[in-house]
Structures are given as C-alpha cells and as structure tokens.
Amino acid sequence: MTKLSVNINKIATLRNARGGNMPNLLTVASDIEEFGAQGITIHPRPDERHIRYNDARALKSIVKTEYNIEGNPNKKFIDLVLEVKPTQVTLVPDAVDAITSNAGWDTIKNFDFLKDVVSTFKQNGIRTSIFVDPSSEIIENAAKIGTDRIELYTESYAHSFAHAKSEIEKYNAVKLFTEAAKTATKVGLGINAGHDLSLDNIKFFKDNVPNLLEVSIGHALICESLYFGLENVINMYLNKLN
C-alpha cells in the first residue's frame, strides 16, 4: 500500500494572505486525517512564507497519523526537528530564495554532511528520507549515508507525463523512476515520492514504481480540492441568497 501524506503548505499560504487564522491550519490538518489521509507533510521555509516554525510545533499534538517535516537542514531547521520529533524528516537541498524545491541532493558531494545530519536525526528516533533525482549512483550513495528512505523528486515525471501524447511517451516519462525504485529496493531503502504529483499522473506513477511506500502531495491536491468544491459552495451560497 502507498500512503498519502497531504502537504498543507498551501493552507498556510491562504491563511497568511489575510493575516488572520482562516483557514485554521490545525483544524484542516485534523480534518484531512479524518477524511482518510495517512500523513501530514509540512515544509517550513526560512522566510516562513507559508508554514511558520510555530505551526510545526503546534501540529505535533494534532497529527495522529504520520508527521513529515521537510526542509534544508540548516541549524534552525535541525533544532526545530529535534524539538518537534516528527515521524519522519525529509532533507531537501532548497536554496533560501527558491520558489519551490527544484533539485534533489548530490549525495556524493554532500556525503559527509548528510551522513552527519542523518545520524543525528536517527539517534533521536526520527526516520530520515533524502530528496533525490532518479539516479542509481545518487541512490546507492544515499544508502551508504545510512538514510532510511529516499524521496524521489517527481517534477520531471509530472512535466513529461503532462506532455506525453502516447502510451510509449508515458512510459518514457516514468522509466527512470521505475529503475530508481528497483535500485533503491536492491540497496535496502524505503521509497517515497513527491512534487507535482496530481490526480492526473498519480495512478500511472504508482502502477510503474515498485515498492512505493508514500507520496506527499500538496499544490495540485489543494487546487483540485478548490475546483471540486467550488460548485458545491456556490450552490450553498445561492441557497442562502434565494
């Protein structure tokens, strides 16, 4: 079974737009679990433009399923994760000014740094995952670092799948990920995946990536929720206005 962890960054983006507490991030997280999601993911960024560090702390007592915190392991992030002790920490090499995550780790160049960080988190009972591109060499090195899992960075799959005009092109879009998953399994790593996954592309991905333990989905899932909820809410307003 592949678990669905819902990334709630966009709920915080919406809340922050008005400076108040609507929507209430904690209530939304709880409801998402109530609706069946098997995890909650957040990605606090240094500028706190969506998830705030205090949100990460407050969610600890709210999330009853799997709590996954993603981010670049600078000192502030490491301290936060060690304080909150989520189920899983996902290490992402994103630049301070990045609009969104845009690359996986180079596990060869950053070997010693990642080994150190992974070992700190594991000593504190926190499962680790390293965000990577679908490359065998990178994944083999991730295993040597000692991480429990990798998260496959799926932007390239989502982009190619959206432009695929035939079944063959769809298979071409996923083939590096199929191979990456086989390598990860061979070297004993658990496999997560995320970035730009959506209702359109998730089934094909799941069907072609063996041993996929978990996907974290945020941007598309929140957009889809708005769209599929819009007609319902408009009608609720119309009923009140009649």
Ligand SMILES: CC(=O)[C@@H](O)[C@H](O)COP(=O)(O)O
């Ligand atoms: C790690 C990753 O792929 C992300 O998708 C990320 O968590 C999304 O972050 P933003 O919501 O800031 O774009």
Ligand SMILES: NCC(=O)COP(=O)(O)O
């Ligand atoms: N780890 C990926 C994630 O949490 C959500 O990414 P996206 O669906 O917002 O692109």
